[in-house]
Each structure stands twice: as C-alpha cells, then as structure tokens.
Amino acid sequence: xxxxxxxxxxxxxxxxxxxxxxxxxxxxxxxxxxxxxxxxxxxxxxxxxxxxxxxxxxxxxxxxxxxxxxxxxxxxxxxxxxxxxxxxxxxxxxxxxxxxxxxxxxxxxxxxxxxxxxxxxxxxxxxxxxxxxxxxxxxxxxxxxxxxxxxxxxxxxxxxxxxxxxxxxxxxxxxxxxxxxxxxxxxxxxxxxxxxxxxxxxxxxxxxxxxxxxxxxxxxxxxx
Numbered sequence: 001x002x003x004x005x006x007x008x009x010x011x012x013x014x015x016x017x018x019x020x021x022x023x024x025x026x027x028x029x030x031x032x033x034x035x036x037x038x039x040x041x042x043x044x045x046x047x048x049x050x051x052x053x054x055x056x057x058x059x060x061x062x063x064x065x066x067x068x069x070x071x072x073x074x075x076x077x078x079x080x081x082x083x084x085x086x087x088x089x090x091x092x093x094x095x096x097x098x099x100x101x102x103x104x105x106x107x108x109x110x111x112x113x114x115x116x117x118x119x120x121x122x123x124x125x126x127x128x129x130x131x132x133x134x135x136x137x138x139x140x141x142x143x144x145x146x147x148x149x150x151x152x153x154x155x156x157x158x159x160x161x162x163x164x165x166x167x168x169x170x171x172x173x174x175x176x177x178x179x180x181x182x183x184x185x186x187x188x189x190x191x192x193x194x195x196x197x198x199x200x201x202x203x204x205x206x207x208x209x210x211x212x213x214x215x216x217x218x219x220x221x222x223x224x
Contacts, residue, residue: 013208141159176220
C-alpha cells in the first residue's frame with residue numbers, strides 16, 4: 001500500500017506517494033526544488049526514483065518547480081488538459097476572491113504581479129480530462145478531476161485518503177479547513193468533496209493546512 005508523506009514548504013505542502021514507484025504531488029513555488037530534494041533525502045528517496053509528478057493545478061505555488069524537478073528526476077509530468085493549456089498560454093483560470101481577506105490579498109497580488117518573475121513553462125507527458133489509474137506506477141490509487149478551485153483541479157485518491165489541492169484551505173496555525181480564498185466555482189467544490197466522502201474517503205490532505213478527518217471536513221462544508 002502506498003504511503004503518503006507530507007513535505008511542508010511553509011505555507012504550502014508537497015506530497016510524496018511512496019510505493020513500488022514514487023510519485024510527487026505538486027512542486028511548490030519556483031526555486032523549491034532543492035528544499036524538496038533535501039526532504040526526500042531524509043526519507044531515503046533518491047531523485048531518480050521519482051517516476052511521476054502530478055500537478056493538482058497551475059497556480060505558481062503548486063507548479064512553480066515542475067520544470068526543474070522533472071529535469072532533475074527525469075519523471076513524467078501529469079496534469080489536466082485545461083491546466084496545461086493555461087500554462088502553455090501563460091494564463092490562469094478566472095478565479096474569484098471568496099472572502100473579504102481574499103479580496104485584499106488578491107488586489108495586492110495583482111498590483112505586484114508585474115514585478116514577479118514568471119514561472120518556467122513545463123512539459124506535460126500525460127494529459128487527462130477525467131481520471132487516471134496509478135497502478136502502472138505500482139500504486140493502488142487514481143487521479144480524478146475535481147474542478148472548482150480551478151477548472152482543471154485534480155485530486156489523488158489512495159485507498160480511503162485523498163490529496164485535494166486547494167479545494168479546502170486552513171491557512172493559519174491550528175485553524176480548521178474552510179473554503180479556499182479563491183475559487184472558480186464554490187458549488188462545484190462542495191459537490192466534489194461530498195462525492196469524495198461518498199466514495200469512502202476518511203482522510204483529506206490539504207495543500208495549505210494539514211490532513212484532517214472526514215468529520216472535520218464535513219463541518220467545513222457547512223460554511224459553503
């Protein structure tokens with residue numbers, strides 16, 4: 001059975017699926033590759049043993065180091081077709097601020113965006129539109145499309161656990177999961193998380209936050 005390792009990079013998490021093959025879920029912001037490799041080393045994982053990198057969505061805190069890590073590890077890269085089309089064209093979805101705090105942050109980010117270095121474009125080897133079976137990588141699990149945060153957001157299901165990217169967030173220490181700061185479609189996020197619960201997912205791993213029991217996630221849905 002694959003084991004999920006959390007690799008914390010501060011405000012965002014990257015995940016390692018350790019099985020017959022090793023799979024990395026997301027890559028942090030641009031320039032995170034050496035921190036990720038150092039953490040992999042502490043787990044006894046060599047760079048060349050990473051066979052696949054899954055991009056949950058194309059925001060720069062998730063896809064920033066894809067190009068560097070795919071080059072270092074020679075891993076294949078998997079992404080949703082819509083996210084890759086956006087990446088190839090230098091675009092992101094028309095996500096909207098969900099909370100008052102998000103509106104302030106979003107406004108500041110837009111003002112500063114002209115001074116930010118753009119992330120390197122990355123090559124994708126596996127484009128999906130629906131789901132992808134991870135058994136070719138020796139992992140009993142699958143990648144599924146869970147749009148809402150962005151149109152092409154992905155989640156990874158391993159037995160009764162799911163890595164859900166930014167479908168939920170818990171940004172502050174000791175905070176509980178809640179709706180993301182930005183979303184393309186909040187109603188769709190709620191439907192997708194409910195679907196994961198119906199599929200038997202009991203543990204949810206967030207990119208911003210920690211991992212949470214299904215009972216905590218059910219309460220989070222009440223805020224939508």
